[in-house]
Amino acid sequence: MKEKARIDYIPIPKKLQDVIPVKTIYLNGIFRLKNGRFSKSYRIKDINYQAVGKEEKRSYSSRYADFLSGFESEFMYEITVSRRKLNLEEYNDKYLLKPAEDDLEEIRNEYNKIISDIVEESNTIYQEIYLTLSTDASSYELAKSYFDKAAISLQNSLVTMDSMLEDIDGKERLEIFNDFNNSDKSDIDLKDMIKGGRDARTYISPGYFACEHDYIKLGKKYARTLVVTDYSTYIKDNVISRIIGDIPNPVMFSITSDPVPTDEAVENAEQRLTKINKNIDQWKKKQHSRHLPYDEIPYDYQVQRDEIKKFINNLREDDMRLLYSTMTILHTADTLEELDRDTDAVIAAGKTAGCKISVLEYRQFEGLHTALPYGLRCIDISRTMLSGSMLAFTPFYVEEIQDYHGSFYGKNQISKHLIMADETKLNNANMMILAVPGSGKSVFAKLKMGFEALADPDTDIIVIDPxxxxxxLVKAYGGEVIKISAESPHHINLMDINEDYSIEEDKPVTLKSQFIMSIFEHILNGITPAEKTIIDRCVINVYKSYVEAGYKGEAPTFETLYDEIKSCDEPEARDIALAMELFVKGSLNTFAKKTNVNTDARIQCYDLWDMDEQLMPVGLEVVLDSILNRVSSNRFSGRKTIIIVEELHMYLKYQYSAEFFYKLWKRIRKCNGRCVGVTQNVPDLMTSDTARTMLSNSELVVLLKQSEDDLEDIRKLCHISDEQLNYVRNPLKGCGLLKIGKTVIPFDDRIPKDTKIYELVNTDSKEKSYAGN
Known part of the structure; x- marks a missing residue:
């Protein structure tokens, strides 16, 4: 068995480019290092380790141990937890709303201020996990095949932990080092640079380099490498985050490990066991020759023998690997005073966590290259450990969602980092907001509406507001509020139709006829086959000229259809016409007139507050049909549509609306749209197959405060752990859980109370603080 860890020798640089220990940089991210080895880096997706309970942590730890045991001995691997600062230009481009020529600049600036404050609170520090593999290979092609094979195996292992391995190409890998070296270089076209034969190291080398005995001056900043020289036998998990989690400047915690072939490790251990057993036999003979008892062997021998047996069992039965591991911590600061302060903080945090941490005196250059994700070990400080012993140093902390140009969802309760989610990455972007009354579900929906209205001018927003x-809020954003009631001056022609009318491939008039049939189901309290025939014939007749004109001009009205049916000879037609009179000539004729409101407004609210129970079934169907017109039209014009349905549970008791939402939730993705359902009735979701299907077709679920009686149902419906449910048992108003795909994040969506946004979204008459203090 190899007696010590591999040490890589890196010569002291003669010029700035020599600070970079790389010979060749390939487009796919493979580096050929100066020592002849090849290395490749990957990104490991973080998981919600900190947010789960003990049982789940044990499960994650077991699977992480399997991951660590999966590295072949031809690889040296380096796991790096990197906490870096987001630069201002990147932050502005990535998260802030862009200016627009409208009257909403005050609100837009407030959203941007809220986002900026969250980023500032977190010191603009963001964590990423890198895995770097390095190996000896006779050629680039052979090295690439090694990396490709290893990546498949490691990805399969990470998937069991809800994580994944993401490839890092050459340009992105260079940017990691460029960001650290503070070289102030502009964007690079790596392909063009390689083609032109230029040295890509120039792009990532620092503008200045000077190595002192306990720090390095690197460009405009100072850097220092520390090393973990020892740690307690019994330490708690999550050591890495406890050591570097509170450092306000960029820092990397790297664990460089060299796996020993298992057969060699077992053979070496068996030789040690044989030697101990031989010592025990010799001791027994000596005791016997002295006529002394020898039944109980000395305690030291017992301990040594038991430990080696356990060690062999760990290797053989538990599939652990023996590793030579080195742990380094590299941190930077703008001043030497800041650097010293952070060094003291790291050493103190390490002591609290059970680790002895020291500054690498006179080996800062070697420490720098060991800590950075090159795949090198340039210092001779390492210790042998089993892969199972590495569980305390799990790199996982909390999963973040910070998508480029994503939607704003507040901040992560654990990390305090911004939550920005790009819903277009999901299979569907439908959302369910579930909460007990008074916990802020409508405020959450309004904040979502406001941000979307400002973020994308090509998105139309429709609200059903009972x-x-x-x-x-809608008026403040320049939208249209349509009040639906028998007395309302606002009218929607229930016969309105456009040539794209459908979220499927049905013919418009055929589908519209089905809708009108459902209206007559309510008017006639049921409908006979003869009545269906008459109605269908008359619908086709009244639409004939309108369709022939290319759906241009004035659409027929319900009164037009009434006149057509009244002119029929069948006795059933007279009965149909008589029943229609209440909705054409009588007090419920609000949908029999020409549309006199702007149903094409970018933001549109259907106010159903005054719609009584008698009008509700017909009125709701007309509203939904009007929405269908809009969605289908947007589908073919390339515009996106968001539909927000408040008190969704109210509409699931009506057959037509339940079926409408059921189909809409399943198919709106094809129409470039998404739905947001807001409801307080979790039991209804459990008992309704329609509601359960709608929930399963919602990859975004927002959980605010939940009733204790509903928690078990929530756990089953949303696949959430008992530990995570604590975030919705009795949270502050505006706080809860956000489930995006398989990711579950505890969020805080409270906003400052002294803002225009708060004034617009607040629905609490008592002004209890949904906002932050």
Missing amino acids: EREYGS
Whole structure:
């Protein structure tokens, strides 16, 4: 068995480019290092380790141990937890709303201020996990085949932990080092640079380099490498985050490990066991010759023998690997005073966590290259450890969602980092917001509506508002509020239709006829086959000229259809016409007239507050049909549509609306749209197959405060752990859990109370603080 870890020798640089220990950089991210080895880096997706309970942590730890045991002995591997600062230009481009020529600049600036404050609170520090493999290979092609094979195996292992391995190409890998070296170089075209024969190291080398005995001056900043020289036998998990989690400047914690072939490790251990057994036999003979008892062997021998047996069992039965591991911590600061302060903080945090951490005196250059994700070990400080002993040093902390140009969802309760999610990455972007009354579900939906309205001018937003909560908000954004009731001056022609009318491939008039049939189901309290025939014939007749004109001009009205049916000779037609009179000539004729509101407004709210129970079934169908017109039209014009349905549970009791939402939730993705359902009735979701299917077709679920009686149902419906449910048992108003795909994040969506946004979204008459203090 190899007696010590591999040490890589790197000569002291003669010029700035020599600071980079790389010979060749390939487009796919493979480096050929100066020592002849090849290395490749990957990104490991973080998981919500900190947010789960003990049982789940044990499960994650077991699977992480399997991951560590999966490295072949021809690889040296380096796991790096990197906490870096997001630069201002990147932050502005990635997260802030862009200016626009409208009257909403005050609100837009407030959203940007809220986002900026969250980023500032977290010191603009963001964590990433890198895995770097390095190996000896006779050629680039052979090295590439090694890396490709290893990546497949490691990815399969990480998937069991809800993580994944993401490839890092050459340009992105260079940017990691460029960001660290503070070289102030502009963007690089690596392909063009390689083609032109230029040295890509120039792009990532620092502008200045000077190595002192306990720090390095690197460009405009100072850097220092520390090493973990020892740690307690019994330490708690999550050591890495406890050591570097509170450092306000960029820092890397790297664990460089060299696996020993298992057969060699076992053979070496068996030789040691044989030697101990031989010592025990000799001791027994000596005791016997002295006529002394020898039944109980000395305690030291017992301990040594038991430990080696356990060690062999760990290798053989538990599939652990023996590793030579080196742990380094590299941190930077703008001043030497800041650097010294952070060094003291790291050493103190390490002591609290059970680790002895020291500054690498006179080996800062070697430490720098060991800590950076090159795949090198340039210092001779290492210790042998089993892969199972590495579990305390798990790199995982909390999963973040910070997508480029994503939607704003507040901040992560654990890390305090911004949550920005790009819903277009999901299979569908439908959302369910579930909460008990008064916990902030409507406020969450309004904040979502406001941000989307500002973020994308090509998105139309439609709100179904039964509680009259959205009017002032919609008007503030320049939208249209349509009040639906028997007395309302606002009218929607239930016969309106466009040539794209359908979210499927049905013919428009055929589908519209089905809708009108459902209206007559309510008017006639049921409908006979003869009545269906008459109605269908008359619908086709009244639409004939409108369709022939290319759906241009004025659409027929319900009164037009009434006149057509009244002119029929069948006795059933007279009965149909008589029943229609209430909805054509009588007090419920609001949908029999020409549309006199702007149903094409970019932001549109259907206010159903005054719609009584008698009009509700027909009125709701007309509203939904109007929405269908809009969605289908947007589908072919390339615009996106968001539909927000407040108190969704109210509409699932009507057959037509339940079926409408069921189909819409399943198919709106094809129409470039998404739905947001807001409801307080979790038991209804459990008992309704329709509701359960809609929930399963919602890859975004927002959970605010939940009733204790509903928690078990929530756990089953949303596949959430008991530990995570603590975030919705009795949270602050505006706080809860956000489930995006398989990711579950505890969020805090509270906003400052002294803002225009708060004034617009607040629905609490008592002004209890949904906002932050």
